[in-house]
Amino acid sequence: MKKTMNIKLKTLVAALAMSALLPTLTQAEDKTAPTAAKPLTPQTIVTINGDAVSDLEVLAFNALQGNQNKLDSQQAQVQLLNQLVNTTLLAQAARKEGIDKLPQVGAALKMARIQVLAEAKVNDYFAKHPVSDEEIKAAYDKKFTKEALQEYKVSHILVKEEQEAKDIISSLEKGEDFHKLAKVHSLDSSKDAGGELGWVGRNQVVKPFGDAMSSLEKGKYSKTPVKSQFGWHIILVEDVRAQEPPPLDQVKEQFRAQLQQQQLAKLVTEMRNQAKVEVAGAEKPAEKAAPAPTPPAK
Structure with a gap:
């Protein structure tokens, strides 16, 4: 057989x-x-x-x-x-x-x-709902703004307490070296490099840090401590440069995929909002109380 x-x-x-x-x-x-x-x-x-x-x-x-x-x-x-x-x-x-x-x-x-x-x-x-070239171009322009293309050569000193950060700023105002102070005081892993983080974009760091960094001129440091979830920062911007955006044709399909994912997420959200989903053993949410009747006009 x-x-x-x-x-x-x-x-x-x-x-x-x-x-x-x-x-x-x-x-x-x-x-x-x-x-x-x-x-x-x-x-x-x-x-x-x-x-x-x-x-x-x-x-x-x-x-x-x-x-x-x-x-x-x-x-x-x-x-x-x-x-x-x-x-x-x-x-x-x-x-x-x-x-x-x-x-x-x-x-x-x-x-x-x-x-x-x-x-x-x-x-x-x-x-049935293709992403248009116009939508892709709009998403491309939104991402690669002049501000987003700016890169900053930045260093920082991270400490736990705000007062310590203020004391370090006072030392800087007296002429002490930023990188030497970072090696002594910073809690960040960049301390051994004098606080140097290299070239970073605004979207590569947490928002409070990015906002403060982008507001500083070349060669300037933050005059007030910057708070983030990591602690208190003193930020030094040593240089600024503008990146060149990638050609649209090179990233077009990436943007198409991102926009499709957004479309799909919206579609599924709409479906879930209209769906009746019951999980076995789960407590049902309390029903909303009916609105109070409008009192009759006097």
Whole structure:
């Protein structure tokens, strides 16, 4: 029996290699590119113990394997179809033995179906609501403002108490060296380097630090301590330079993906706001009291 099975599989592989699958599956790949949901006409590729498998199902199987390769060669197609045959035979055996009736298997099948449907909905939504070039350009301009492109060569001294920071500022006003004071007093890991942080942008540091840093002129230090969640800072801006933004074409797809994620988050939020979700065992939120009736006009 085993020898017969091997012969049948070898015969199948040979037949696949000699068939005209290449244009069929290549065209099917074009069918499955993200577009608005619409019915497609499947074409049978192979039949396994009476179970017909279409070109769309072959591509769905390929996607489930995590394969990103294009099926543009007979070798790749034969390899995929041979794997599909093996997997289908195992699935047929599972159904024959009633394994598909097990609760845990049913749960896994249900979740797999939900995942596929959710992905199909996302693809359909993006196809019907494409991100425009104008939206991408607006997001690009918003991110790469003149202020955002400024970089600062900055050093700082971090201490725990505000009074200590004021005392250090007094020492600076008397002419003491900023970097020497940082090595003595700073709690930050940059203390051994005299407080030097190198070149940083405003969005690379916490907001209070960034606000203070961007307000200082080259060669100036903060005259009052700057508070953040880390403690109290004295900040020195040693130099300022402007970065060149990356070309729009170079980051266009990154912005498209970000805007799509924002679209998706908004869509899911709207769905959740309209959905009735009940968690087993969780206490139901108290119902809001009905508004008091408006008293009749006198």
